[in-house]
Amino acid sequence: MSDKIAFSLFDGNLTVTWYGIFVTMGILLAYFLYLYLASKRNIDIDFSLELFIWVVVLAIVCCRLFYVVPRKEYYPIDSFEALMRFLGLTKDGLAGLTIVGGIFGGAAGILFCVLRYKKYSYAKVADCVVLCVFLGQIIGRWGNFANQELYGQIVSNPAFQRWPFAVFIDSDGMWHQALYMYEGFFNLIGLIIGLLLFFKYKKLKNFTISLYYVFWYGLVRGSLEFLKLDHLNFPGTEIGVIQVICYSACVVTFILMILNQKGIIRFQSKIYNEAGDSLKLLAEYDKKTVEAVRIEGKSYYEACGEEEAVPFRLAGEYTLAERQLRALVFGKGKAVQKTEPEAQTVTVEETAFDDETVVKKKKIASKKKSAKEQ
Helix, strand or coil, rough: CCCCEEEEEEEEEEEEHHHHHHHHHHHHHHHHHHHHHHHCCCHHHHHHHHHHHHHHHHHHHHHHHHHHHHCCHHHHCCCCCHHHHHHHHCCCCCCCHHHHHHHHHHHHHHHHHHHCCCCCHHHHHHHHHHHHHHHHHHHCHHHHHHHHCECCCCCCCCHCCCCCEEEEEEECCCCEEEEHHHHHHHHHHHHHHHHHHHCCCCCCCCHHHHHHEEEHHHHHHHHHHEEEEECEECCCCEEEHHHHHHHHHHHHHHHHHHHHHHHCCCCCCCCHHHHHCCCCCCCCCCCHHCCCCEEEEEEEEHHHCCCCCCCCCHHHHHHHHHHHHHHHHHHCCCCCCCCCCHHHEEEEEEECCCCCCEEEEEEECCCCCCCCCC
């Protein structure tokens, strides 16, 4: 039995490889980390479960497509067997995945779930997911060790002919640089930095961590290309294609991180920035304050309906139109108790935009007792 195979089932008709085991472990542990991070951002478990399914499925599909599409040996697809081989649905399984494709597939999965539920911003969810991708990559790279792949140039110095500096490759009987180990180590550093950003820097704006992931991954991947035995160059040059792409991504994302933090550009809608879907926007307001709100001359409850205006729902359960209303009425999601004399009467007008109701603040008339009356 090959060292790549962990065990077999059904008289050898189904084999389970070490690569598959490590990748599966990476996915599961990444999901557990996501649940913890999501709980810190008040993302509910039902949304997280469906997100996990879509992200994993689309990531695997795109990983496979990015691997097989540019390779001539998978063409022509002129039979059922050829199609199964193209899709990786054979006895050998998914013998070929490209992690860059998984990034695109995972991003598509997040986008699908965010648009489907309209409960959380894309930027907020993505910041939780990308940190888990770090963990998945760290564990999944051990699958490359089992497959004896992702190695670099020959190590001729006997002092470094040992793990973790080098790995012995059976196919040529020589020691090579253990690139899978190098990448895993630097991704571990990237994960630690990302977690510090996530928990310690409260003023960090949403999507900054997502941009940081692309920056860090591009820096690590581009640098490791120098150590690979062969890499794709631009015709007639020694300039690596992957290196140009990775380093360009580093520069672009670094600039975007700065612009995002300074508020020059915004990667999530204003409604999420102002209201915050993790707040119980109305729960901290007494009923008298809520009743003081006026929408087109009607009371809050008359305009929204008694059932829709229940002030004790989580903000994550509101529709997008309701979020916009609350953000504009209550201002940046900061719910502060107010006494009846301080209650605000708010007049707003509603306009249709992209099939959603956009509420614009028209006028705020504050009713406060004067110092003399008090």
